[in-house]
Amino acid sequence: MYSFDFVRPATLDEAVAALAGEEAQALGGGQTLIPTLKQRLASPATLVSLGGIAALKGVSSSGGTLTVGGGTTHGTVAAEAASVYPALAKLAGNIGDPAVRNRGTIGGSLANNDPSACYPSAVLASNATVVTNTREIAADDYFQGLFTTALEPGEIITAVKFPVPQKAAYIKFEQPASRFALVGVFVAKGADGVRVAVTGASEGGVFRWSEAEAALSSNFSAGALDGLSASADGLINDLHGSAAYRAHLIGVLTKRAVAAAG
Amino acid sequence: MVDVTMKVNGKTVTKSVKGNMLMTEFLREELRLTGTHVGCDTSQCGACVIHVNGNAVKACTMFAGECAGAEVTTIEGMANKDGSLNVIQQAFQDHHGLQCGFCTPGMVMSASALLKENPKPSEAEIRHYLEGNICRCTGYHNIVKAILAASGQDVSAIAAE
Numbered sequence: 001m002y003s004f005d006f007v008r009p010a011t012l013d014e015a016v017a018a019l020a021g022e023e024a025q026a027l028g029g030g031q032t033l034i035p036t037l038k039q040r041l042a043s044p045a046t047l048v049s050l051g052g053i054a055a056l057k058g059v060s061s062s063g064g065t066l067t068v069g070g071g072t073t074h075g076t077v078a079a080e081a082a083s084v085y086p087a088l089a090k091l092a093g094n095i096g097d098p099a100v101r102n103r104g105t106i107g108g109s110l111a112n113n114d115p116s117a118c119y120p121s122a123v124l125a126s127n128a129t130v131v132t133n134t135r136e137i138a139a140d141d142y143f144q145g146l147f148t149t150a151l152e153p154g155e156i157i158t159a160v161k162f163p164v165p166q167k168a169a170y171i172k173f174e175q176p177a178s179r180f181a182l183v184g185v186f187v188a189k190g191a192d193g194v195r196v197a198v199t200g201a202s203e204g205g206v207f208r209w210s211e212a213e214a215a216l217s218s219n220f221s222a223g224a225l226d227g228l229s230a231s232a233d234g235l236i237n238d239l240h241g242s243a244a245y246r247a248h249l250i251g252v253l254t255k256r257a258v259a260a261a262g
Numbered sequence: 263m264v265d266v267t268m269k270v271n272g273k274t275v276t277k278s279v280k281g282n283m284l285m286t287e288f289l290r291e292e293l294r295l296t297g298t299h300v301g302c303d304t305s306q307c308g309a310c311v312i313h314v315n316g317n318a319v320k321a322c323t324m325f326a327g328e329c330a331g332a333e334v335t336t337i338e339g340m341a342n343k344d345g346s347l348n349v350i351q352q353a354f355q356d357h358h359g360l361q362c363g364f365c366t367p368g369m370v371m372s373a374s375a376l377l378k379e380n381p382k383p384s385e386a387e388i389r390h391y392l393e394g395n396i397c398r399c400t401g402y403h404n405i406v407k408a409i410l411a412a413s414g415q416d417v418s419a420i421a422a423e
């Protein structure tokens with residue numbers, strides 16, 4: 001690791017000020033960033049830990065919206081969102097392993113936008129809103145491709161607001177070594193119809209499968225997907241699975257997710 | 263440099279350390295607590311699991327500066343007050359839950375976090391919880407058996423392997 005200064009502010013304002021400095025970078029749970037620093041793929045002059053900011057942590061719900069603080073760990077979401085939004089809690093509870101879940105945060109996962117990460121699919125399928133220190137960003141505008149998001153340099157994810165769907169489920173086909181999604185599908189049936197978000201599959205990161213959304217919006221059952229197949233164009237083709245295999249998995253997992261959502 | 267004060271195994275320690283110092287380095291090199299092992303340094307193997315404010319975390323993927331004000335427990339803090347092995351450690355010995363012992367500190371720390379959350383886990387729950395702890399020797403069977411035994415469950419029907 002290159003050397004850097006480490007600061008751990010206690011308030012969001014102090015963190016925003018620290019991130020305005022030269023070559024400063026936010027540190028969430030470090031479960032992605034620390035390995036990146038060890039590989040010398042990042043070289044911040046100052047690392048600004050968000051871990052000491054109490055206002056960024058916690059889960060609350062009111063009026064059909066579940067709000068998760070940007071610095072909330074996967075473990076906390078698994079435990080505290082279970083009664084209000086079980087599909088989201090279950091997704092969080094299957095990220096990595098217990099020790100990873102005790103450190104990794106929703107804000108870090110969304111800022112990173114790994115094409116195989118779990119949370120992006122929940123945010124996109126739920127039509128959630130990403131809240132930052134300066135603005136609110138709709139899920140459809142937030143994800144902009146591989147490891148790319150609408151965030152500006154120094155912008156901090158302070159919360160994510162999930163409209164709780166009537167029915168939802170996430171099914172992950174695990175890449176057995178990393179436990180990330182080889183393909184993961186999040187299906188959510190909300191007031192405005194059905195949204196289907198696919199992670200792990202595309203070279204462009206998380207995306208909505210609009211044909212499946214249309215079919216499920218008129219008939220929310222696994223059978224409504226019979227005969228539909230996802231296109232293999234632009235899907236990831238690597239040693240873990242070909243593009244055609246991933247396209248096949250999208251169809252199978254979407255059906256399973258619909259069945260699990262009930 | 264960052265000044266950090268934390269409680270490690272009940273003792274308050276204050277040190278001035280480099281900003282990029284990992285908890286594994288802090289424990290092993292600053293405090294000479296070498297029971298926390300470094301197997302992979304990439305958060306895969308779990309040999310470095312410690313507890314920070316009661317939560318199991320991988321010390322190789324956490325900066326010392328993040329532990330400011332925290333209560334940290336390492337394998338050195340697990341034995342009973344009189345120095346005898348605690349119930350999990352004793353069960354690992356009784357049921358041959360280790361061979362080379364490299365993974366054992368992390369296994370014991372993960373097991374103790376599991377039993378706090380779930381005092382009578384099933385075999386499947388134990389295996390699921392240990393997903394982030396890799397053992398190259400035992401084949402896991404006797405580790406799972408030791409944890410079942412430590413939780414007070416009957417393991418007489420489970421064959422030794």
Ligand SMILES: Cc1cc2nc3c(=O)[nH]c(=O)nc-3n(C[C@H](O)[C@H](O)[C@H](O)COP(=O)(O)OP(=O)(O)OC[C@H]3O[C@@H](n4cnc5c(N)ncnc54)[C@H](O)[C@@H]3O)c2cc1C
Pocket residue numbers: 025026027028029030031032033034050070071094095096097100103104105106107108109111112114116117118119155156157158178179180181304305306
């Ligand atoms: C062994 C292992 C298994 C894993 N398995 C999975 C899995 O199955 N599914 C999955 O989805 N993920 C998995 N992960 C990744 C994990 O979820 C990470 O926690 C997550 O991707 C990053 O979150 P973090 O809080 O650790 O962020 P960090 O690593 O601290 O930061 C990542 C990036 O986000 C930025 N950042 C952090 N917080 C914020 C914020 N609040 N606002 C703006 N920017 C911010 C940082 O500057 C950095 O660029 C795994 C990780 C490991 C080590």
Ligand code: FES
Pocket residue numbers: 299300301302303304305306307308309310311320321322323
């Ligand atoms: S050394 Fe930390 S997980 Fe392997």
Ligand code: FES
Pocket residue numbers: 359360361362363364365366396397398399400
């Ligand atoms: S006993 Fe050797 S690695 Fe587990």
